[in-house]
Amino acid sequence: MAAPEFQQTLGKIAGFTGTALHTGEKVTLRLHPAPVDHGIKFKRKDLQDEPTIDAKIENLKTVERATTIGEGSVRVHTVEHVLAALWAMGIDNALVEMDANEPPIGDGSAQPYVDLLRKAGVTAQEEPRKFFDVRDMMHVESKTGALLVLLPDDKFRISCTQAGPNNKFTQFLSMEVTPAGFEREIAPARTFVYYEDVEPLMEKNLIKGGSLENAIVVRGEAVLSKEPLRFPDEFVRHKILDIIGDLALVGRRIRGHVVAVKPGHGANAELARAIAREQRRRSAMSAPRAIPIGDSGLDTGEVMKILPHRYPFLMVDRIIGFEGENKITAIKSITINEPFFQGHFPGHPVMPGVMQVEAMAQVASILLFKLTKTSSRVGYFMSADQVKFRKPVFPGDTIFIHAELTRARGNRMAKTKCHCVVNDAIVSEAELMFTFLDK
Numbered sequence: 358m359a360a361p362e363f364q365q366t367l368g369k370i371a372g373f374t375g376t377a378l379h380t381g382e383k384v385t386l387r388l389h390p391a392p393v394d395h396g397i398k399f400k401r402k403d404l405q406d407e408p409t410i411d412a413k414i415e416n417l418k419t420v421e422r423a424t425t426i427g428e429g430s431v432r433v434h435t436v437e438h439v440l441a442a443l444w445a446m447g448i449d450n451a452l453v454e455m456d457a458n459e460p461p462i463g464d465g466s467a468q469p470y471v472d473l474l475r476k477a478g479v480t481a482q483e484e485p486r487k488f489f490d491v492r493d494m495m496h497v498e499s500k501t502g503a504l505l506v507l508l509p510d511d512k513f514r515i516s517c518t519q520a521g522p523n524n525k526f527t528q529f530l531s532m533e534v535t536p537a538g539f540e541r542e543i544a545p546a547r548t549f550v551y552y553e554d555v556e557p558l559m560e561k562n563l564i565k566g567g568s569l570e571n572a573i574v575v576r577g578e579a580v581l582s583k584e585p586l587r588f589p590d591e592f593v594r595h596k597i598l599d600i601i602g603d604l605a606l607v608g609r610r611i612r613g614h615v616v617a618v619k620p621g622h623g624a625n626a627e628l629a630r631a632i633a634r635e636q637r638r639r640s641a642m643s644a645p646r647a648i649p650i651g652d653s654g655l656d657t658g659e660v661m662k663i664l665p666h667r668y669p670f671l672m673v674d675r676i677i678g679f680e681g682e683n684k685i686t687a688i689k690s691i692t693i694n695e696p697f698f699q700g701h702f703p704g705h706p707v708m709p710g711v712m713q714v715e716a717m718a719q720v721a722s723i724l725l726f727k728l729t730k731t732s733s734r735v736g737y738f739m740s741a742d743q744v745k746f747r748k749p750v751f752p753g754d755t756i757f758i759h760a761e762l763t764r765a766r767g768n769r770m771a772k773t774k775c776h777c778v779v780n781d782a783i784v785s786e787a788e789l790m791f792t793f794l795d796k
């Protein structure tokens with residue numbers, strides 16, 4: 358496993374003003390730092406109540422020529438270049454504030470956003486990053502001939518083949534996506550368009566802000582642009598830029614290898630949707646838990662990550678230690694505030710024996726989770742034998758709960774011997790049996 362990586366945000370606010378591609382109007386964009394697990398959100402400062410839209414695939418609206426997200430009637434167009442820059446430069450949490458419905462187009466590349474990030478700086482945060490690890494190959498294919506395959510890999514890599522009409526301008530590039538690699542190889546690559554595609558839009562006046570200053574126009578064999586090509590294979594580099602921006606909508610860092618042939622926003626978004634679907638399936642299957650491999654204990658928070666029980670039914674305060682693979686000791690402090698004392702019995706509070714059995718079962722199941730090391734199977738309490746209650750437990754007592762695994766049959770059944778101790782005397786004991794079922 359890779360070392361934990363931490364979430365990052367911006368060091369400070371930074372912004373710039375430019376032209377919106379579709380309306381041709383001035384727009385000011387400001388990047389703000391944001392707290393952990395915030396993700397990337399867009400804020401429309403120009404609208405009443407200043408609505409924000411999560412940069413999530415669930416909010417994807419259209420993919421024609423650019424990627425548009427929205428909620429209700431609010432839209433943000435052409436989010437892919439700013440998203441690509443934020444994501445590839447390592448920003449997990451940011452608020453993108455704008456006073457129009459799309460970011461400034463700049464020179465048609467992600468360079469203005471990389472420059473902005475340089476000004477804002479990057480700050481590490483205290484929560485680990487969330488990843489999507491590719492386990493099995495996934496793929497999407499579109500009617501227009503786009504093919505995207507996602508393969509397992511411990512890095513985020515993209516191998517892309519771009520091809521124009523009649524396979525003109527066929528280019529290939531393969532790289533690992535890192536902040537330095539993105540800044541050097543990808544960020545400067547500009548948008549390119551085919552003249553046949555933009556001519557009708559220009560006639561309808563739908564790209565008022567479009568010019569040779571913010572896009573390369575390909576007309577037949579001719580490549581038209583204000584400045585010469587920045588790379589001989591600038592087109593495939595921009596395709597990779599768009600893939601990074603569109604896949605940022607997944608909201609998790611991808612560990613996998615994207616192999617893309619003639620990609621476009623439609624196919625990129627389809628792949629982002631497929632990843633999000635797979636992530637939802639995985640999340641539904643596994644409860645969040647992490648059992649330490651060593652012999653250390655677990656505090657209340659860690660116990661609650663393993664056990665689904667909550668007050669008043671959580672009967673474990675803390676795991677104080679494991680002994681080898683088969684033994685566990687936990688503590689539970691009993692106070693007069695325990696809800697069962699109200700009726701058991703008024704004027705003479707005694708802890709019910711069944712609650713001690715429940716405490717033993719909860720502690721034993723933590724031991725079993727540690728043993729099975731899997732979150733996809735859950736232990737069910739099947740039977741209790743040889744149950745004995747030897748001494749009463751009173752408010753103010755601290756119970757030491759011991760559990761030992763005595764028999765296990767594969768991954769299907771386990772038997773444990775448990776006892777509760779107060780002041781060095783056994784107060785109760787039981788043999789508890791568990792069966793394991795897939796969740």
Ligand SMILES: [Zn+2]
Nearest residue numbers: 437548595599
């Ligand atoms: Zn683009």
